[in-house]
Amino acid sequence: MTETVELQFDTEIRTASDPDSIRQAKNLLSKGQLVAIPTETVYGLAANAFSAEAVAKIFDVKGRPANNPLIVHAFSAEMARDCVSTWTREANILAEKFWPGPLSMVLPKSEKISNIVTAGGHTVAVRCPSHSIMKDILRQCGFPLAAPSANLSNRVSPTKAEYVADQLSGRIPLILDGGACQIGIESTVIDLTGETPTILRLGMIRKEQLQEVLGEVQLAFEKGVNEKLKSPGQLRCHYSPRAKVILGEGSWDNLVNKLDKNMHVIACESVPNDRDPATWHEMPNSAQGYAKQIYETLNRCDQANAESILIQPLPLGSEWDAVRDRLSRASMN
Ligand code: TXA
Ligand code: MG
DSSP states (O other): OGGGSOOOOOOEEEETTSHHHHHHHHHHHHTTOOEEEOOSSSOEEEEETTOHHHHHHHHHHHTOOTTSOOEEEOSSHHHHHTTBSOOOHHHHHHHHHHOSSSEEEEEEBOTTSOTTTTTTOSEEEEEOOOOHHHHHHHHHHOSOEEOOBSSOTTBOOOSSHHHHHHHHTTTSSEEEEOOSOSSOSOOEEEEOSSSSOEEEEOOSSOHHHHHHHHSOOEEGGGSOTTSOOOOGGGSTTSSBOSSEEEEOOSOHHHHHHTOOTTOEEEESSOOOTTSOGGGEEEOOSSHHHHHHHHHHHHHHHHHTTOSEEEEOOOOSSGGGHHHHHHHHHHTTO
């Protein structure tokens, strides 16, 4: 599907610290064009959320199915409230505690948000990002920005400008380079439209943190297999590198001893003496450090034309749940 998109732009990659590049981004967005912008989670592919025509370009450029709704980014809770028809008590509590930051809240949509943003649904996901560049652009634009991750559909989300360029060069006029994203995986998505707040996608804001301020919170995917899929982000093969991802099971030493030489490895251990360091990717021991690097590492495996990637089992503990979730999805394609 995406191959048919015309490569009509000579894509510029500009340092986001240059105020002129922020102005250029604002001008393009105001004219209904798309711009890739860094956020604290991953790079987003932004369009004016109030313009159906601009938002339609996002779906074309990414090759994204029209039934997968977009997250709308706002400068402030006030701007977010303009995108929803009901601002609930829970929304208020969460906004005060976690915004700006990596939390998206699903609420009933306002009339200002067109159906294309919400994939025809009556709800919209809103988030106030904390990244200074994204905030600056939102402030200058004065309108909210619909922005999915700036990758082609079903590919790994980009955490650096160069990974956006690999996937979207020629398809969009401008990529703002703000360096590596601080968090590295996508925001937690929580649905506040049902009786019980329900996590649709795990992120670095954990279930326990949400429970602390809301009381009962459930995970959508714990409710049973017959539950209607409410967030297509939960589709199994959503976050995949081209290489086959294998989650290590059983004795790690045995797996490493039997490794095919061409297989890449992602592990918290340092490279054994007999392994090629180019195919061994050592990761930080903390969940935060690991999350920050995991998509870049998967991207590097793809760039090295890895056929398969073996992942060392992750430590137990809920701080690893979001990373565990992304890796298990990546392994299912
Ligand atoms: O961290 C992030 O959330 C990044 C940055 C750029 O903000 N954005 C991002 O967007 O990950 P995207 O489009 O790649 O993922 C949005 C997820 C999808 O799983 C989508 O199905 C879900 O949010 N979503 C969006 N609107 C929804 C809605 N109204 N109801 C249920 N799920 C929704
Ligand atoms: Mg995405």
